[in-house]
Amino acid sequence: MSKIIFITGASRGFGKLWAKALLERGDKVAVTARNLQDLDDLVAEFGIAVLPVKLNVDDREACLVAVQQAKDHFGRIDVLVNNAGFGLFGPIEETTEAQARAQMETNFFGLLWLTQAIVPVMREQKGGHIIQVSSFLGLITNPALGLYNASKHAVNGLSETLAAEVESFGIKVSLIEPNGYSTDWASASAVQTIPSEVYDSLRTAVANALTPDSWGEPEKTVSAFLELIDSKNPPLHFLMGKNAYPAIKEVYSNRLSEFEQWKEVSIAAHG
Template identity: 60%
Template sequence: MSKTIFITGASRGFGKLWAGALLQRGDKVVATARNLSALDDLVAQYGDNILPLQLDVNDRSAGFAAIAKAKEHFGSIDVLINNAGYGLFGTIEEATEKDARDQMETNFFGLLWLSQAVLPIMRAQGHGHIIQLSSVLGLISRPVLGLYAASKFAVEGLSESLAAEVKGFGIKVSLIEPAGFDTEWGGSSATRTAAIAAYDEVKASYEAGIPPDFRGVAGGTIAALLKLIDSENPPLRLLLGKYAHLLVKREYENRNAVWDGWLETTLAAQGK
């Protein structure tokens, strides 16, 4: 059975790729972008099955209006994919107030506003699936991407609570956590801080530590997304890519070792 799927950031990258795959299999797609011309090819190919909407996810009222228009047009919204976002490259000291606020506005608040907007519709339907595009950097962090990781850590905490709050309404929540893929995320879609020379070595070390096969093929994620959407019992978290699994598993093994090493101190802090 076809579904109606609302996806943000559909002009390129995962958003464009996934929108095309969903349309190809017969789903109805509400595709949002800041520049609607980027969706012309999908509109020409799929006609009435796609509703392109211009949207800046940072605009809360515009997000609510887009959700309402989608519901009016197709009659329901079965899945919301909060895909819009971008990467901010730079060290913590380098980030300006604008850098930091802009990163949180898009990656966190934009996702929050659309989640809030769709919930009354999904509650009334008695079903729905909210899929948040997080990142492996929502579970671990690395130098040079601290502000980006902070925005995704926030998405993780928000979505875990949301999942518990809406489960009784028949609404499911999933976090997609990719590692690196061959999208424009690290290139034309990214922004970068003004450099401070003192951090040149830190940045060089970070770049040197990236394995040559780190970036997966974006097309390989399509089957995973479709399986997630079609699952009757989708996971709260879905890692995408071999390095996502490797890095998270290694990090949590290290964390557990440290926590166990400090267990006596931890328990003593209880005070009784």
């Protein structure tokens, strides 16, 4: 049976790639973008199976309207893929207030508004699947990506809580947590802080740590994404890419070791 999927940020990158894969196998997809012209190719190829929706996810009211538009058009929404977002690159000290607020508005609040819009729809249907596109940097951190790290940690905390709150309604929640991929996330879609020379050595170290193997191939994510969509028991956390697991395992092992080292002091602080 075909599914009805709502995907934000479908103008490029993962959003467009996954939307096309779903359409090719016969699903119906509502796709959003700030500029509808970015969706013309999908409409031209797949016709009425596509519902293009103009949406800036920063606008809460627009998110509510967009979800209702998709429900009215298709009759239901089986899966929400909260994919819209961007990367803010630069040390925390360099980040302006406007940059920090814009990062959280899109990556966190935009995702929250769509989530709030979709839950009543799925609750009425007695089921659905909310997929939040987070990052492995929602579980660990990298320097010079402080606000991006913070936005994805917020997404993870929100979504873990959401999963417990909506389970009784038959709604499942999954976090896709990719490592780096060669989309335009780190290039055309990225926002950069104004560099200060005091962080030149940090920037150099971060750049030198990257290799061609740091970046996954976006096209290789399609089969894994479809398997997640079709799973009857999807995971809450779904790592994507070969670099995510070892990086997270190292950080979490070190964290547990530190907790153990300070365990007695921590217990004594209870009273």
